[in-house]
Amino acid sequence: MPAVNRSRRWFVFWAISVQCLAILIMMSWLQHRNKTRFLRRLSLQIQAISDAIHWQRVIDWLGPRRALAQSPAPANGPRNRNIPDYYDRLETFYDRMQRLAARHPEVVHVQKIGETTALGLPIYAMKISDHPQEEEDESAVLFSGLHHAREPVGALVCMRIAERLATAYTSDPQIRRWIDNLEIWIVPVVNPDGYKFLMDHQVPFPWWRKNLRDNDGDGYFDPIIDGVDLNRNYNFNWEEGGEGNPASWFYRGTRPFSEKEIVAIKELALRENVVCGISFHTYGEAILYPWGNYYPPPDQKLILRVAREMAQRMTRLNGRDSYGVLPLNGRVGQSSVWLYGRLRSIDFIVELGQEHFPQSHRVRRVLAEGVKAAFYLLERAQRSALWGHIRDEQTHQPLRARVRVRGWEARYVYPRVSESRFGRFERWLLPGKYTLKIEAEGYKTKTLKNIRIYRDKLTYLDVPLQRKQSSLPMSHH
Numbered sequence: 001m002p003a004v005n006r007s008r009r010w011f012v013f014w015a016i017s018v019q020c021l022a023i024l025i026m027m028s029w030l031q032h033r034n035k036t037r038f039l040r041r042l043s044l045q046i047q048a049i050s051d052a053i054h055w056q057r058v059i060d061w062l063g064p065r066r067a068l069a070q071s072p073a074p075a076n077g078p079r080n081r082n083i084p085d086y087y088d089r090l091e092t093f094y095d096r097m098q099r100l101a102a103r104h105p106e107v108v109h110v111q112k113i114g115e116t117t118a119l120g121l122p123i124y125a126m127k128i129s130d131h132p133q134e135e136e137d138e139s140a141v142l143f144s145g146l147h148h149a150r151e152p153v154g155a156l157v158c159m160r161i162a163e164r165l166a167t168a169y170t171s172d173p174q175i176r177r178w179i180d181n182l183e184i185w186i187v188p189v190v191n192p193d194g195y196k197f198l199m200d201h202q203v204p205f206p207w208w209r210k211n212l213r214d215n216d217g218d219g220y221f222d223p224i225i226d227g228v229d230l231n232r233n234y235n236f237n238w239e240e241g242g243e244g245n246p247a248s249w250f251y252r253g254t255r256p257f258s259e260k261e262i263v264a265i266k267e268l269a270l271r272e273n274v275v276c277g278i279s280f281h282t283y284g285e286a287i288l289y290p291w292g293n294y295y296p297p298p299d300q301k302l303i304l305r306v307a308r309e310m311a312q313r314m315t316r317l318n319g320r321d322s323y324g325v326l327p328l329n330g331r332v333g334q335s336s337v338w339l340y341g342r343l344r345s346i347d348f349i350v351e352l353g354q355e356h357f358p359q360s361h362r363v364r365r366v367l368a369e370g371v372k373a374a375f376y377l378l379e380r381a382q383r384s385a386l387w388g389h390i391r392d393e394q395t396h397q398p399l400r401a402r403v404r405v406r407g408w409e410a411r412y413v414y415p416r417v418s419e420s421r422f423g424r425f426e427r428w429l430l431p432g433k434y435t436l437k438i439e440a441e442g443y444k445t446k447t448l449k450n451i452r453i454y455r456d457k458l459t460y461l462d463v464p465l466q467r468k469q470s471s472l473p474m475s476h477h
């Protein structure tokens with residue numbers, strides 16, 4: 001029965017499509033006898049219609065009716081036959097993380113950073129550093145993958161980065177330096193619910209993107225109405241981004257940080273005061289930087305320089321050209337936009353490859369480009385930047401302070417701050433001379449002039465701050 005049902009639906013769908021197309025062609029022809037204008041107009045109209053169609057709904061309607069994810073499928077149930085075997089299931093990603101940490105406990109530690117919104121599945125981060133179980137006074141970098149369910153290449157590249165770092169720690173001096181000096185946080189699967197749905201059900205087109213948020217609150221997962229686009233749920237111009245319609249692929253949720261997955265990323269990023277990072281997506285062979293259509297980011301020159309240097313190192317599948325560099329929409333609650341606007345983290349979205357599920361020989365090449373992006377950023381974290389510690393002049397107690405660089409600030413982004421455990425701060429800059437202003441509550445603001453930033457090394461500053469005379473000795477309310 002379902003097969004008959006399905007073919008009838010296909011027939012109706014194509015019959016309507018062909019009729020619409022015929023009408024469209026006729027109308028366009030009548031309006032514009034001129035041939036090139038006619039063709040241009042026709043293609044614009046087809047594009048507009050294609051944009052307006054809810055493809056997810058069409059796909060769901062065409063496919064056989066199915067009872068979806070009333071409960072998560074067991075881990076050993078049949079996997080989605082529409083997805084090639086070399087894409088790991090969710091549980092395999094979990095296993096790979098645990099196995100890597102077990103093989104390299106001196107540099108890899110797996111930490112649960114949160115749970116998913118609908119199924120309560122764990123969200124894991126790998127911390128790659130020397131003494132990974134301790135909180136050390138080291139700058140934090142964040143790599144993440146699979147915000148979107150249909151983009152497992154992002155998770156695969158995160159695993160590849162982690163495995164390359166861990167296995168080369170003792171043999172590669174450059175990698176050893178990164179691991180010794182940095183805390184590298186890697187979250188391969190930001191959206192376990194969405195990915196599990198995709199892998200554990202016979203979804204005909206593996207195009208699911210969102211998480212499994214039960215938007216209509218009926219206790220069932222229904223792909224026509226449920227799910228939130230996790231990469232529209234961050235709180236920076238959240239209300240202007242994505243879409244308000246729960247059925248949309250780009251549904252931003254009822255409020256910023258409504259989704260537990262994104263709260264987990266937020267808390268990790270704030271706690272670690274992340275200085276740079278990449279969120280891996282598919283596809284487009286491009287580096288997306290914060291941001292385009294919003295007040296210009298005060299670090300635009302630096303951000304563009306970093307994006308271009310990264311892109312130069314990455315080769316497209318055609319084997320000739322390097323990756324493109326494109327601005328993100330600044331009016332969207334996306335990860336990089338929030339990480340930069342809130343934390344001043346130099347963060348990028350890297351769109352890998354040319355499709356969501358490339359064949360195996362292409363996946364390998366795409367992953368290699370992703371590793372290059374990450375390794376470039378890790379190396380960049382070792383030079384042309386400022387770092388240091390801010391402390392109370394008398395007690396030496398670490399201070400949380402704002403680090404402002406003259407000419408590189410704006411009222412529509414947060415200032416970079418030092419973290420509170422060690423008073424450590426970082427600030428990426430271009431080579432040159434800068435004037436800094438260090439501000440902390442209850443302390444005299446300190447101005448530092450002629451601070452030089454070098455091309456090939458870091459500039460260190462120890463910044464003692466003097467308590468204001470008028471302020472009482474530390475009393476906590």
Ligand SMILES: [Zn+2]
Pocket residue numbers: 147148151231281282
């Ligand atoms: Zn994506």
